[in-house]
Amino acid sequence: MAWKRLCALGDVAENALRKFEVDGVPVVAALVEGEVMAYPPLCPHMAEPLEISGICDGGTLTCTKHLWQWDMKSGGELGLAEKPLLLYPVKREGDAVLIDIEQELVYDYD
Numbered sequence: 001m002a003w004k005r006l007c008a009l010g011d012v013a014e015n016a017l018r019k020f021e022v023d024g025v026p027v028v029a030a031l032v033e034g035e036v037m038a039y040p041p042l043c044p045h046m047a048e049p050l051e052i053s054g055i056c057d058g059g060t061l062t063c064t065k066h067l068w069q070w071d072m073k074s075g076g077e078l079g080l081a082e083k084p085l086l087l088y089p090v091k092r093e094g095d096a097v098l099i100d101i102e103q104e105l106v107y108d109y110d
Contacts, residue, residue, distance in 0.1 A: 001089065002102035009095050012036055015056040025104045027088060029097070030056055032072045036097045038088040039075075043068065044107040045083065061085065083107065 004022050006029060012018055017028045019041055028050050029038040043050055043063040055062045060078060062069045069078040070085035077084055086107070089100040 001100040003091070003098040004101050006036075006038060006090065006097045006099040009036070009092065009097055012097070015058075017051045017054050017056060017061075019051040022099055022101045025101050027099065027101070028054070029090075030061075030072065032056075032059055035073070036090050036092065037072055038090050038099050040086055040088075040105045040107065042107065044085060045081070047107075047109060 006022055007020055012029050012031045014031045017030050020027050020029060026041045027038050028041045029036055041050055045066055045068050048063055048065045053064045055064060059072050060069055061072050068081040070081055071078060075085040075087045086105040088105060091098050
């Protein structure tokens with residue numbers, strides 16, 4: 001794994017996606033029940049930017065464009081979603097949040 005600094009723990013908040021860039025790779029991250037989760041920045045359905053059209057609520061991420069939903073911890077589909085939400089490996093070292101960005105995660109759009 002190739003761990004890189006994503007942000008400081010205080011840079012992410014519960015129920016709010018924030019966009020970051022690590023080595024030129026865009027990522028969105030949020031705090032979910034005290035755990036930092038990181039995802040590709042676009043909805044797996046039709047490439048909507050999640051930091052704009054994504055709403056986080058109680059561990060569920062909803063893309064408001066077509067109402068696809070996911071479990072933010074597992075990436076599993078909820079409701080209308082037909083593709084999972086991809087997750088980057090993330091870990092904390094003190095106040096630093098590290099991400100394994102060795103391979104950029106991208107969706108296959110139909």
